[in-house]
Amino acid sequence: MKTISIVVPMYNEAEVLPKMYSELTATINALDYGFEIVLVNDGSRDDTVQEALKLVEKDERVLLVDLSRNFGKEIALTAGLDKASGDAVIPMDADLQDPPTLIPDLVKKWEEGYQVVNAKRISRDADSFMKRTSAAIFYRLFRKLSGKTEIPENVGDFRLLDRQALDSLLSMREHHRFMKGLFAYVGYRQATVEYERPIRAAGETKFNYWKLWNFSLEGITSFSIAPLKVSTYLGVASAAFAFLYGIYIFVRTVLIGEDVPGFPTIVVLVTFLGGVQLFFLGVFGEYMGRMFNEVKNRPLYFVAREYRQTKNDNGDKE
Template sequence: MLSIIVPCYNEEATLPLFVQAVEEVNQEMHQELEYIFVNDGSKDQTLQVIKDLYYQYPKSLRFISFSRNFGKEAALYAGLQAATGDLITVMDADLQDPPELLPEMLRLIETGEYDCIGTRRQDRAGEPPIRSFFAKLFYRLVNKTGQTEMVDGARDFRLMTRQMVDAVLELTEYNRFSKGIFSWVGFNTKYLSFENRERVAGETSWSFWSLFRYSIDGIVNFSEAPLNIASIVGALSCVGSALALLFIVIRALVYGDPTAGWPSMVSIMLFVGGLQLLCLGIIGKYIGKIFLETKKRPLYLVKETEADLTKKKNEA
């Protein structure tokens, strides 16, 4: 069985098109499918569309509906937990992940040589230049500062064996960054490249700032470099301040100081204060992550599943 996990947030327009596209591809694969739609607190009619699809495919479609929006990472984790297939794939509902790649991915993973067949975009055509610039910068930074290599342009769309999925599920941390987790667990992975695609319908829920925050989380979760930078900056600041003070004292002794030293004092205070705030902000980010982990809160809360529909139908 092939389990297809689809995180959904305001995807009412794309879901019927997605299922239709996958079903057409499956005519070539002849695979037993298990759809798992995870409604991540959508504000449109996504849940109702999922229910309508469930009535069309009652034997192969399951769904999980959250009590509110918990984020894509929580939706991915919930889908992986619910999947029962021998092979599991993660796909976006907007068809930016081409279902046509599934037969080739399936063929490669059935050779037994690979545990995961991932996908990556060949380019970022159609993407705003500033977003492309920061995306490439993120991958360069995280690969140079962290110990977990992440492939530039890699998508969450990948086909995994049950063994790899079980390994991913063992990582129960609250602060999740799936691209890093998929790389961290290891296993033999091969990437297939494809040309960038636009959404078939609807609008993306990812703004520039939400992607920026997501990338910061990725760096913090898989690298200690920011903490090291804060330590280095603090040390350089102390040395620089000491040299500046020594210079000011010598200058005052030799030439005098008619302005009583307040301009240089204010400049040094502002400089050192700014560095301190920067370092505290970096340390605070890590402490915030620790705080969330120690709370031991669940990653998500389920409000409704397909079992509830079946129960209501039987009661009626």
């Protein structure tokens, strides 16, 4: 019997975890597959670990990976994928916005021979206007800047990956991990299953607009050097403008004579060029900072402890 691993990163999900487990097991128990549920605690500050330990005690299929601190969702997801032992893996959020009832549809596509099955949201009506607009802008911008890596629009981490696709994904150990981009980068034969995304079952989202902005920068700088190219193009354009403007001043002076110096023009030009230079120093700094973190080659995460139900020689739980 083939086994499917369900990977659930968690940060302060104590309130929703029992309901998530109930709905998840109601779905997977009806499928003719073995299942493994990998729960990853990403430094939660509530009772997430205690609630997860109850599930470990109740169900031998549950593995709890307790990270040493909060490393962020992308790293927590990577830790869960590292621990997954199934023939396929399904990452999903604990808040039930990734509905477990969609898992049979993902598995069906896998049975048809697809190695990556994406779960695509039909609409984002549950999101604010600002969030929908910013997401649309990001997807369009990413497609233009990232070259051959194209992220499917309105597809999050919720998907199914075959073991071959998963092993390819895990071979990339970069520290600045933009998982949506990495999922798309590995390729393989892909299919899409559409669904209506429900509202969050409990708790509050961990993302705010500032985190989403940084997340977008992470994605663009991880998969594109276009911002660096822009600095080159802008530098050439500025030099060309300065050269042409110099010719204009020379011809005007020869033909008309010296006029009153344009002090405001000089101030505006110096301020503009100074701002452009500082902006692109920031861009260079973003890339250099990422290079700095990569060359240190530190481990992506540390595991404080793993919890899994075991049995002794008499078959009793320990």
